Amino acid sequence: MTTALTSLPAVAGPVYVPGDEGFAAEVFSWNVATTHEPLAVVGATSAQDVAEAVRWAGTLGLPVAVQATGHGAVRPAKGGILITTTRMAEVSVDPVARVARAAAGARWSQVIAAAAPHGLAPLSGSSSQVGVVGYTLGGGVGPLGRKHGFAADHVRRVEIVTADGALRTVDADHEADLFWAVRGGKGNFGIVTAIEFDLVAAAEFFGGGIYYPGRHASKILEVYSQWSARLPEEMSTSVALLRLPDAPMVPPPLRGALTVHLRVCFLGRPEEGEALLAPMRAAAPSIIDDIAVLPYAAIDAVHRDPTDPMPSRERGVLLDALTPETVERIVAAAGPDVDIPVPMVEIRHLGGAFTRPPAVANAVSGRGAQYVLFAIGLGLPELAPVVDAAIERILAVDTVPGGLMNFSGGAGPEAIQANWAQADRDRLLRVKRSYDPTNVFSSGQPLLP
Structure with missing residues (x-):
C-alpha cells in the first residue's frame, strides 16, 4: 500500500505521508488525546481538492476521515486517508x-x-x-x-x-x-x-458567569434545578463543577480548587435578567460575578472554555428533569468530597426551542430532553481506567433514551445508533x-x- 501511495492525488494543497516533515503538524488535533495515524493526509484547499482526495482514496480502497480544528477528534483515524480542511476558511x-x-x-x-x-x-x-x-x-x-x-x-x-x-x-x-x-x-x-x-x-446579550466555592455545590445545584425549570426560553443557562489547574492562565481565586460555575445568556432587558438571576445570586456567596451587558462578539465570556489544546475523554446523557435524587448522585460522584481527574461536569439546560421541530425536518437527535449532563475527563492514557470509572459514576442517574451527537464522545456504532428512535x-x-x-x-x- 505504501507503494500505491506514491501516486498522489492531483490537489493544490499539500500531501504528507508518515515521516514527511509537516505530517505531524497536519494531523495534530486540538484534543491531544486523539492521535491520528493515517497512511496519508491531504491538506485540502478547495472542494475540488476534497473530491479528488476522496476519489483517490476510493481507487486505493481506503476509508476517509476529515478534520478541521480537531475539537471533535474523539476517535483516532487510522490506516486510511485523512483530509484536513483548515485551509478552507472562507x-x-x-x-x-x-x-x-x-x-x-x-x-x-x-x-x-x-x-x-x-x-x-x-x-x-x-x-x-x-x-x-x-x-x-x-x-x-x-x-x-x-x-x-x-x-x-x-x-x-x-x-x-x-x-x-x-x-x-x-x-x-x-x-x-x-x-x-x-x-x-x-x-x-x-x-x-x-x-x-x-x-x-442579537447585537448584545445580558450574561457571563458566576463562580461559587465548591463547598456549596449541593445547595447551588438544588436551587438551580428548581430555578432553571421556570426560566423563559430567552435565557439559556448551564452550571458546571470545575476542577481547574493551579496554573497561570486560571484566575487566582479559581486555581487548584473545586468551583461551581453558573453560565448565563439572556436575550432580553438587563433589568429583567437581573430579576431572574436573583435566586441564584442568593444561593451562595460568589467568588467572581462577571454578569454584564455584552456584545455578541464577547459570547465566549459565558462558558470561558479553554483555548489551548488539551487531552480529554468525554460523554453525556440526557435528562428530563433535575430531581433531588439526580442532584444528590451528581454531588456524590463529583462534588467536594471526592478527588477525581474530571475537570468539568456540566448540566446544560435544554427545553424551549430545543424541543420544537424545525421548519425543515432534520436528523438531530435528543429533541425533547430538558437537560444534558456532560463530563470531560483528563485524556491521559495512564488515567483512562480511573477517568472512565469516574465518568460512569457521574452519569449513573435517571436518564431518558437517546443522546446528542456532539455529547456522545468516542462512542461506538451501537451507542451512536441509540441516539435516535x-x-x-x-x-x-x-x-x-x-x-x-x-x-x-x-x-x-x-x-x-
Whole structure:
C-alpha cells in the first residue's frame, strides 16, 4: 500500500505521508488525546481538492476521515486517508437575507466577526474557536439555543462530497434525504465543504458567569434545578463543577480548587435578567460575578472554555428533569468530597426551542430532553481506567433514551445508533447505505462498524 501511495492525488494543497516533515503538524488535533495515524493526509484547499482526495482514496480502497480544528477528534483515524480542511476558511455574510456561508475549515469566531457589524449573530457554541461545520452537523447546542433551537435547524444548504467523489449541493428541494441526514448525522455521509445557514438578530446579550466555592455545590445545584425549570426560553443557562489547574492562565481565586460555575445568556432587558438571576445570586456567596451587558462578539465570556489544546475523554446523557435524587448522585460522584481527574461536569439546560421541530425536518437527535449532563475527563492514557470509572459514576442517574451527537464522545456504532428512535435510525441507515454503501466514512462517530 505504501507503494500505491506514491501516486498522489492531483490537489493544490499539500500531501504528507508518515515521516514527511509537516505530517505531524497536519494531523495534530486540538484534543491531544486523539492521535491520528493515517497512511496519508491531504491538506485540502478547495472542494475540488476534497473530491479528488476522496476519489483517490476510493481507487486505493481506503476509508476517509476529515478534520478541521480537531475539537471533535474523539476517535483516532487510522490506516486510511485523512483530509484536513483548515485551509478552507472562507466566510461570507448577507446582512439583508440574514444568511452566512462558511467553508469547511471556518471557525465560529470568523462568522461572529463578520455578522456583528450588522447586529446579527450565528447559533454558535460554547467556544468561538470550534469549527462551524462539525459543530452544526452534530446538532449544535449553544447559548442562544433555548430561544432559537439547534444550529442545524437553521441550515439552508450544504455542499458535500460523497463517497463516490461527487460534489453535491443539497437542500430541502435537492436530495432531500441526504439533506435531512447530514443535519444531525454528522460526518457519516460525506465531507461537507461549505454550509449556508440563517443568522439571528442579537447585537448584545445580558450574561457571563458566576463562580461559587465548591463547598456549596449541593445547595447551588438544588436551587438551580428548581430555578432553571421556570426560566423563559430567552435565557439559556448551564452550571458546571470545575476542577481547574493551579496554573497561570486560571484566575487566582479559581486555581487548584473545586468551583461551581453558573453560565448565563439572556436575550432580553438587563433589568429583567437581573430579576431572574436573583435566586441564584442568593444561593451562595460568589467568588467572581462577571454578569454584564455584552456584545455578541464577547459570547465566549459565558462558558470561558479553554483555548489551548488539551487531552480529554468525554460523554453525556440526557435528562428530563433535575430531581433531588439526580442532584444528590451528581454531588456524590463529583462534588467536594471526592478527588477525581474530571475537570468539568456540566448540566446544560435544554427545553424551549430545543424541543420544537424545525421548519425543515432534520436528523438531530435528543429533541425533547430538558437537560444534558456532560463530563470531560483528563485524556491521559495512564488515567483512562480511573477517568472512565469516574465518568460512569457521574452519569449513573435517571436518564431518558437517546443522546446528542456532539455529547456522545468516542462512542461506538451501537451507542451512536441509540441516539435516535427506531424510525429515524432506520432512515439514517438507509441514507448511509445509499450514499456510502462501502462505509468509506467510518471514523469519528460512526453509524456503522
